[in-house]
Amino acid sequence: MNSATTDKLYAAITAVGGYIPPNKRLNKELEQHCDTSDEWIIKRTGIKERRILSENLATSDMAVQAIRDLAQQYNKNLDHVDALIVATSTPDMPMPATANIVAQKLGIKSVWAFDVNAACSGFLYALDLGASLVETRRYRNVLVVGADNISTYVDLKDRSTNILFGDGAGVVWLEPSYDGGILDAYLCSNGEGREFLNIEAGGSLYPIDSTDITNEKRFLKQDGRTVFKHAVQSMTDACTNILQRNNFDINDVNWLVPHQANQRIIDAVGRNLNIPDGRALSNIEYIGNTIAATIPLCIWQNLKEIRTGDLVMLTAFGAGFSWGASLFRWMI
Structure with missing residues (x-):
């Protein structure tokens, strides 16, 4: 009997990429907007700075940069992508899905692209979805992205949020493996x-x-x-x-x-x-x-x-x- 039907098939992470914006928001800057201090923020959160996306850019732009980083570092051909899942709570717009916009910007044609919104748990949700697609044997190359431009929704006067949140995007490539992967x-x-x-x-x-x-x-x-x-x-x-x-x-x-x-x-x-x-x-x-x-x-x-x-x-x-x-x- 063919081993492909008897051996367990896993979805393995075979490449990783990331992008963080160059602009920084330091603790000292937040001292100008609310009652806080660099010392208090570090003690309460461990954060010294966070990255902030430029106003003329959106979540899809960070996702694109992260995917390009992955493709370059691991010599991956994006034409081989079967499915693209973007976990985000900050889509570019209510519709279409940010994954659609990412696919268009990367020139990926005829791909199953959709968003997942589970807030900070979004990447875990999307990763399991992506793994399930691979395990069905109907998809061989799945990109799973976590990306958020959350600074857009942060009130600089609100100390409960402004000290915590920054922008960025990360991505993994999933493909079939009989040796191991997501368990x-x-x-x-x-x-x-x-x-x-x-x-x-x-x-x-x-x-x-x-x-x-x-x-x-x-x-x-x-x-x-x-x-x-x-x-x-x-x-x-x-x-x-x-x-x-x-x-x-x-x-x-x-x-x-x-x-x-x-x-x-x-x-x-x-x-x-x-x-x-x-x-x-x-x-x-x-x-x-x-x-x-x-x-x-x-x-x-x-x-x-x-x-x-x-x-x-x-x-x-x-x-x-x-x-x-x-x-x-x-x-x-």
Whole structure:
């Protein structure tokens, strides 16, 4: 019997790319807009600066740059792409999907392109979707992008958000492998966190021309204390669940790549899981929280650390609330 029908087929990450805008927003700048300080921000978040996209550019532009970086570094032919998934909460426009715009800008023809919106959990959701497409054997080359231009929705006077968020895009290329790849994903949402983390305006509830739109509705809003508590517990539980159902122990994990929401959250999840020192990757210090882009960008900026065969665990938490974890073998 053909091995293609008897051996387990995995979706393996075979290339990674990223892009962060050159413009920086330093903590010192934020001191001019609200009651805060460089020392307070670093202590509370671990962030020293975040990257901000130029006003004449959009989420698709960052996604394009990340994909071009991937193609150049790994000598990938974009004409071979079968599907393109963009995880974003900040699409260029309500329609068409930002993935469509990215495909057009890259000259990719007749590709299945669509967006996924699960806020900061978006990349995990999109990655599992992309893996499922490969596992069906109907798609061989799938691009999964996490990209957000979240600074557009940040009120510089709001200390609960302006210290955290920045812009960026990361991408991975998935293709079939019989040697290993994405092993499992545990993804959740409950809708109970709607009031604690949201951007209310711009949809059908509060349309752009609505007289009900205020700055409070137009900008990103969060209840930091509530989000912190749920983020730590949900990511801890998701990681514990996925390890147990795959018969792994935390000591089997070579690298934990958590959503880069806040260094204190990253540290708390690591302590809860008892992961050995140095195995939780972080890059939040100089780019901030880039929403759906944090996990692929963290992988991209730590490529020298990860070795072929390493077991990598991802975890995220975002608006919704949405959260989850995934496990894969690094095959590059």
